[in-house]
Amino acid sequence: MTFFLSFHFYNPIRVSLMAFLLIVFTSSSSSSSSSSALSFDFYAASCPNVEMLVKNAVRSVSSTDSTLPGKLLRLLFHDCMVEGCDGSVLLRGNGTERTDPANTSLDGFSVVESIKQLLEVLCPGTVSCADILALAARDAVEMTGGPSVEVPMGRRDGRVSSASSVRSNIVDTSFTLDQMIQLFNSKGLSLDDLVTLSGAHTIGSAHCSAFSDRFEEDSNGKLKLIDGSLDKNYAAQLMNQCPVDANESTTVSNDPETAFVFDNQYYRNLVASKGLFQSDSVLFSDKRTREQVEKLAESQESFFGRWGESFMKLTVVDVKTGNEGEIRRECNVING
Ligand code: HEM
Numbered sequence: 496m497t498f499f500l501s502f503h504f505y506n507p508i509r510v511s512l513m514a515f516l517l518i519v520f521t522s523s524s525s526s527s528s529s530s531s532a533l534s535f536d537f538y539a540a541s542c543p544n545v546e547m548l549v550k551n552a553v554r555s556v557s558s559t560d561s562t563l564p565g566k567l568l569r570l571l572f573h574d575c576m577v578e579g580c581d582g583s584v585l586l587r588g589n590g591t592e593r594t595d596p597a598n599t600s601l602d603g604f605s606v607v608e609s610i611k612q613l614l615e616v617l618c619p620g621t622v623s624c625a626d627i628l629a630l631a632a633r634d635a636v637e638m639t640g641g642p643s644v645e646v647p648m649g650r651r652d653g654r655v656s657s658a659s660s661v662r663s664n665i666v667d668t669s670f671t672l673d674q675m676i677q678l679f680n681s682k683g684l685s686l687d688d689l690v691t692l693s694g695a696h697t698i699g700s701a702h703c704s705a706f707s708d709r710f711e712e713d714s715n716g717k718l719k720l721i722d723g724s725l726d727k728n729y730a731a732q733l734m735n736q737c738p739v740d741a742n743e744s745t746t747v748s749n750d751p752e753t754a755f756v757f758d759n760q761y762y763r764n765l766v767a768s769k770g771l772f773q774s775d776s777v778l779f780s781d782k783r784t785r786e787q788v789e790k791l792a793e794s795q796e797s798f799f800g801r802w803g804e805s806f807m808k809l810t811v812v813d814v815k816t817g818n819e820g821e822i823r824r825e826c827n828v829i830n831g
Contacts, residue, residue: 532816537626537648542618545648549627552610553634561755564635565699566603571632572695572809573598574625576682577664579813581653581820582624587827588656595661600702604827607631611826624826625650629810636806639698641757642799646810651820654829668705668772672781675774682812684805690778690787691805694798696771697761698754700746703737706772712739724776726768733771747771762792 538545557563574584577592584592585604592598607627614622626648637643666675679689709722709730718739720730729751736747748754749771750761761775765788770776778784791798821830 533647533649533811533814535645535647538618538622542614542621545614545618545622545626546630548613548617549610549630550634550637552606552613553631554638556606557635557638562700563603563606564639564755564757565749566601567606567628567631567635568695569699570601570603570607571628572692573601573665574628575809575812576666576678577660578653578655579815580625580629580650580810581813581815582628582650582823582826583653583656585624585628585826586656586829590658591656592658592661593656595658595665597661597665597667603631608826611823615824620822620824623650623652623820623822625652625814627826633806633810636757636802639755639757642802644803644806646807649814649816651815651817652823652826652829653815653820666774668774669708670774672777672783684808684812686784687787687801688805688808690784690791691798691801692809693775693778694759694761694791694802696749696775697759698757699749700754701749701771702743703741703745703747704743706733707737709773710734722773722776724768724773724780725770729767729769759791759795759798762788762798766792 553564553567570584571580573592574580574582577583584598584601585607587593593601593604607624610627610631611622611624614627629646629648629650633644633646664678666678670678675689676686679685684692709720709725710718710733711721713719716739718734718737720727720734722730732751733747737745750756750764751769752764753760764770765775765779768776768779770779779788791801824830
């Protein structure tokens with residue numbers, strides 16, 4: 496096992512991560528061959544300041560644009576679900592992942608690009624775009640008040656990015672709980688991980704079209720609520736923000752209460768029937784996940800503890816390591 500642990504045990508989240516890592520990296524023969532080549536001190540000799548640089552960059556851009564943390568976090572999610580966490584979502588060009596309609600609302604690419612440009616000056620050809628994205632998403636959570644977690648490094652960048660792989664690997668708000676469970680399971684993510692990672696919707700925003708299936712236009716050209724699982728006042732607020740003739744670029748906050756704070760308000764919203772997407776609401780209405788939602792709604796500490804574990808699992812989905820893939824020189828194009 497080539498897994499090195501370099502963090503200190505002063506924090507309960509880190510301790511639980513350690514326990515998780517020991518299990519994952521020693522017991523799973525199918526995934527350990529790649530993920531075990533990751534390590535916490537992967538860049539200790541080759542680019543020792545990488546984590547500080549990424550953190551400073553994310554802090555700097557977030558202080559001038561409060562929407563960036565949400566964008567970076569979602570970008571990582573969409574990267575990891577398709578071809579694994581290999582930066583494939585960052586590639587530009589005809590027919591790449593980012594051209595698929597499920598990805599056209601993604602943003603935050605330029606932040607990753609800028610960090611890469613800086614790192615290419617300081618540590619040329621060393622740090623993968625996939626690692627930069629994982630760190631940036633981790634820092635985005637911390638920047639908005641969420642837990643500080645460690646993520647191992649050493650991901651390699653993929654050379655394949657195809658729009659045709661997106662649909663079957665990205666969850667849609669119309670999915671049933673069973674469909675979401677199945678997709679998450681196929682990435683090694685459990686039901687608990689699904690509920691915990693959905694807590695990412697405590698920050699960020701969504702276009703009106705992302706939840707318009709909960710309303711329909713009546714004969715007077717006004718919207719009416721057709722999804723009875725949604726709180727009536729919240730629904731009225733949404734219809735006000737997203738009327739029939741809303742501009743297609745109009746967005747609403749995922750979390751109407753504390754839009755820019757990474758906290759457990761998302762779960763309290765679910766309990767109050769204020770989940771924005773059908774796929775959020777179902778986590779409270781289905782008895783398989785209700786108990787966990789209630790637990791996380793009651794305790795932010797529990798959410799933060801679980802987040803550390805689930806986020807770690809997300810960042811190592813199907814990673815490429817060793818001689819696989821490459822270290823891109825630019826994040827939006829494969830090396831020539
Ligand atoms: C489980 C099923 C999930 C579904 C169906 C879903 C769907 C969506 C949709 C439709 C949006 C709005 C996009 C837009 O209109 O611009 C969104 C936003 C977002 N999602 Fe999810 N998502 C899911 C899970 C996750 C997970 C696991 C994460 C991260 C770990 C995540 C992070 C985010 C973030 C941060 C935003 C806000 C993006 C922004 O502000 O630009 N989502 N999600």
